[in-house]
Amino acid sequence: MTAPTTTMNTAEAVAPVAALSLSDVHHRFDRHPVVKGVELSVAPGEVVCLLGPSGCGKTTLLRIAAGLEVLQEGRVGLEGETVAAPGRRHVPPEKRSVGLAFQDSALFPHLSVLENVKFGLKSLPSGKRRERALERLEQLGMAEYADTYPHMLSGGQQQRVALARALAPEPRLMLLDEPFSSLDARLRDQIRDDTLHVLKNVGAATLLVTHDPEEAMFMADRIALMRDGVIVQTGTPRELYCAPCDPFVVTFFGEVNELYGVVEDGKVSTPVGTVEAGWLSEGSEAVVMVRPEALRVSERDECGRAHVHSHVVMAKLLGRSSLLHLCAHGPDDAEAHLHARVPGVFLPAEGQPVDIHLDLSQVFVFAASGTAAGA
Numbered sequence: 001m002t003a004p005t006t007t008m009n010t011a012e013a014v015a016p017v018a019a020l021s022l023s024d025v026h027h028r029f030d031r032h033p034v035v036k037g038v039e040l041s042v043a044p045g046e047v048v049c050l051l052g053p054s055g056c057g058k059t060t061l062l063r064i065a066a067g068l069e070v071l072q073e074g075r076v077g078l079e080g081e082t083v084a085a086p087g088r089r090h091v092p093p094e095k096r097s098v099g100l101a102f103q104d105s106a107l108f109p110h111l112s113v114l115e116n117v118k119f120g121l122k123s124l125p126s127g128k129r130r131e132r133a134l135e136r137l138e139q140l141g142m143a144e145y146a147d148t149y150p151h152m153l154s155g156g157q158q159q160r161v162a163l164a165r166a167l168a169p170e171p172r173l174m175l176l177d178e179p180f181s182s183l184d185a186r187l188r189d190q191i192r193d194d195t196l197h198v199l200k201n202v203g204a205a206t207l208l209v210t211h212d213p214e215e216a217m218f219m220a221d222r223i224a225l226m227r228d229g230v231i232v233q234t235g236t237p238r239e240l241y242c243a244p245c246d247p248f249v250v251t252f253f254g255e256v257n258e259l260y261g262v263v264e265d266g267k268v269s270t271p272v273g274t275v276e277a278g279w280l281s282e283g284s285e286a287v288v289m290v291r292p293e294a295l296r297v298s299e300r301d302e303c304g305r306a307h308v309h310s311h312v313v314m315a316k317l318l319g320r321s322s323l324l325h326l327c328a329h330g331p332d333d334a335e336a337h338l339h340a341r342v343p344g345v346f347l348p349a350e351g352q353p354v355d356i357h358l359d360l361s362q363v364f365v366f367a368a369s370g371t372a373a374g375a
């Protein structure tokens with residue numbers, strides 16, 4: 001006998017159910033819209049960073065996902081189940097089985113560090129609870145403080161305990177809001193690294209809010225970059241850095257040189273070279289955005305004629321790289337002041353003539369209005 005055949009959509013068959021899905025979420029405070037139609041999902045085991053400037057709506061979105069803010073419009077799903085839909089359903093935060101750690105996560109003052117971390121582990125046998133809590137404290141460098149009380153810890157230490165407490169139950173979804181913000185720079189790097197390893201070992205899907213692009217690139221499998229309540233671009237760190245969809249995305253990841261020109265024969269001419277811009281209208285104004293590391297600088301053996309060549313205005317050692325202030329001269333006498341970042345120690349003298357070449361993979365061209373994107 002032949003088994004009956006069924007038609008199955010392969011994509012549907014293999015796509016895992018999202019750990020978190022936010023669909024068409026809108027939110028207002030006092031009639032002022034702060035989240036405007038956000039679509040975002042986090043796959044099982046995936047770390048997604050919600051990145052954006054202060055006030056763009058990141059925390060509000062995270063609070064909506066956690067159930068701390070009542071959803072006004074849209075849908076929140078956890079592992080396929082709708083946990084919030086306006087007027088129909090609002091599963092409270094404690095019933096959502098998510099781990100939460102916020103900037104100001106308060107510890108229970110009357111409980112020791114170990115008891116704080118054990119608090120969320122009531123479903124485990126007591127021997128296992130202690131073992132798991134100590135393991136998390138160890139991973140976050142706080143095991144030696146197990147018997148200490150929160151008021152005896154610094155703000156950064158309290159934050160690490162709060163992270164250990166959130167991670168201890170091994171929730172399927174972690175919601176973290178600027179969890180490293182009160183740590184000093186060196187400790188922050190270490191705790192970020194430890195947290196990333198714990199998240200990956202546990203396999204927790206994570207939505208992490210940050211305003212720091214480097215932190216997002218360090219932590220994220222995918223980044224959702226937000227501005228004014230809207231997600232502007234979602235993708236891997238590499239996609240956002242190397243294929244930004246608009247000027248805001250380019251500048252959010254660091255300083256860039258901006259050169260303006262008019263599109264002629266599908267190209268824009270700048271003092272450091274000509275770049276393709278065939279997708280923009282002929283005669284329109286374009287902005288050419290050049291990352292400082294896209295400028296390849298080499299010394300030129302022609303002293304005394306610096307005024308007619310591109311030359312060095314100033315050179316500063318920044319540690320791992322050198323920053324050159326350059327005066328770039330184009331063939332038609334166009335001139336531009338540019339910043340170039342060169343790895344290591346490269347400190348040519350003021351006035352040194354230089355040749356400048358563009359690494360086009362770090363050059364992005366958009367309509368000067370900044371609205372019509374293209375790269």
Ligand SMILES: Nc1ncnc2c1ncn2[C@@H]1O[C@H](COP(=O)(O)OP(=O)(O)OP(=O)(O)O)[C@@H](O)[C@H]1O
Pocket residue numbers: 029030034052053054055056057058059060061211
């Ligand atoms: N409870 C509230 N009542 C009224 N307005 C609020 C409330 N919470 C946030 N807002 C406003 O909503 C906007 C978005 O705030 P939100 O905290 O979500 O931004 P954010 O991107 O997380 O900023 P930050 O990085 O500074 O924390 C801001 O303009 C903020 O002032």
